[in-house]
Amino acid sequence: xxxxxxxxxGAYGYTGRRIAEEAVRRGxxxxxxxxxxxxxxxxAERLGVDMAxxxxxxxxxxxxxxxxxxxxxxxxxxxxxxxxPIVQACLKTETNYLDVSGEAMVLEWILALDxxxxxxxxxxxxxxxxxxxxxxxxxxxxxxxxxxxxxxEIATWWTANGMSPxxxxxxxxxxxxxxxxxxxxxxxxxxARDGRRQQRFLDGVKTILPVTYGDLxxxxxxxxxxxxxxxxxxxxxxxxxxxxxEPVFRxxxxxxxxxxxxxxWVEITASRSEHHQPEPESSEVWALAQNEEGAEEQAWLExxxxxxxxxxxxxxxxxxxxxxxxxxxxxxxxxxxxxxVLEIPGTKRFDRLEAF
Numbered sequence: 001x002x003x004x005x006x007x008x009x010g011a012y013g014y015t016g017r018r019i020a021e022e023a024v025r026r027g028x029x030x031x032x033x034x035x036x037x038x039x040x041x042x043x044a045e046r047l048g049v050d051m052a053x054x055x056x057x058x059x060x061x062x063x064x065x066x067x068x069x070x071x072x073x074x075x076x077x078x079x080x081x082x083x084x085p086i087v088q089a090c091l092k093t094e095t096n097y098l099d100v101s102g103e104a105m106v107l108e109w110i111l112a113l114d115x116x117x118x119x120x121x122x123x124x125x126x127x128x129x130x131x132x133x134x135x136x137x138x139x140x141x142x143x144x145x146x147x148x149x150x151x152x153e154i155a156t157w158w159t160a161n162g163m164s165p166x167x168x169x170x171x172x173x174x175x176x177x178x179x180x181x182x183x184x185x186x187x188x189x190x191x192a193r194d195g196r197r198q199q200r201f202l203d204g205v206k207t208i209l210p211v212t213y214g215d216l217x218x219x220x221x222x223x224x225x226x227x228x229x230x231x232x233x234x235x236x237x238x239x240x241x242x243x244x245x246e247p248v249f250r251x252x253x254x255x256x257x258x259x260x261x262x263x264x265w266v267e268i269t270a271s272r273s274e275h276h277q278p279e280p281e282s283s284e285v286w287a288l289a290q291n292e293e294g295a296e297e298q299a300w301l302e303x304x305x306x307x308x309x310x311x312x313x314x315x316x317x318x319x320x321x322x323x324x325x326x327x328x329x330x331x332x333x334x335x336x337x338x339x340x341v342l343e344i345p346g347t348k349r350f351d352r353l354e355a356f
Contacts, residue, residue, distance in 0.1 A: 007031040010076025012039040018311040056085040074099035102131025102214040114329040123326040128317035129310035133332040137341035139219040140333040142289040145297040149289040152225040157233035157284040158306040180212040182228040206233040218331040304346035
């Protein structure tokens with residue numbers, strides 16, 4: 001195995017498989033890894049690349065494998081279970097780390113490792129999928145156009161044919177924490193119901209509700225804006241259903257054994273086809289920055305379906321990191337800049353929308 005190789009962990013999951021396919025399409029030959037040989041083997045054989053079966057609890061095996069690659073891309077969520085062992089092993093083996101996490105607490109832990117990453121001269125960049133990279137880039141773009149921004153709002157309208165099993169598990173794990181926002185630099189619980197409002201997107205007005213997104217951590221690290229609220233855009237019916245069920249799920253999933261049962265159910269019922277391709281719909285991000293003087297800047301980002309974007313963005317993030325010398329624990333926008341997102345095929349940015 002050559003030190004020039006890179007590795008995808010979680011390569012047989014829906015997101016990891018899409019990333020692996022995109023990597024091979026672009027001429028890469030990544031090492032594919034995961035804990036199940038039965039699930040990993042057909043993916044590696046179909047793509048014609050090497051594989052390594054890895055149980056993250058086997059520290060020696062994990063470190064010896066990472067010591068042979070320059071970079072690992074973690075695509076195995078929920079990242080609360082996978083990021084810690086892989087990142088710690090990367091620091092020991094001086095291996096660069098990327099992931100596609102959007103989990104706020106995981107992102108906060110990773111970005112706090114900046115000094116260690118600099119000392120080991122490696123780059124640790126979480127969130128290079130749709131959930132963070134797209135919105136983080138737009139957050140940097142709008143805040144850099146404004147003097148001393150104090151407030152930042154980010155709303156996401158994402159399209160996909162349902163959620164991947166990993167994304168569903170992540171949602172289950174995050175429910176007990178409730179809805180969070182950043183207020184004067186601190187993460188604070190807020191009411192999703194009180195934050196409900198209407199917001200215009202490229203394809204019309206949608207209902208937005210506050211949710212706990214990773215941008216509460218990454219956008220804060222990128223822009224240092226003290227007040228940040230993140231929203232998801234929903235149909236009116238979906239918003240009503242969410243507000244009705246959110247307190248129930250928050251209470252229900254507060255029990256660890258219920259979360260375990262729910263995650264097992266997700267695994268059993270996961271039925272995505274290996275060759276499934278989503279409908280060619282667009283996903284959107286809106287960001288608004290304001291300062292104490294009342295000035296504001298906003299922008300919209302339109303891109304492809306969210307899982308397709310993640311596959312393209314993740315592979316291009318690997319390429320970008322290989323072409324540049326980055327060191328430290330960095331957000332995507334700090335590492336690659338506000339305009340890197342425009343290099344992802346199918347992505348456009350708008351400073352204004354046509355009048356109604």
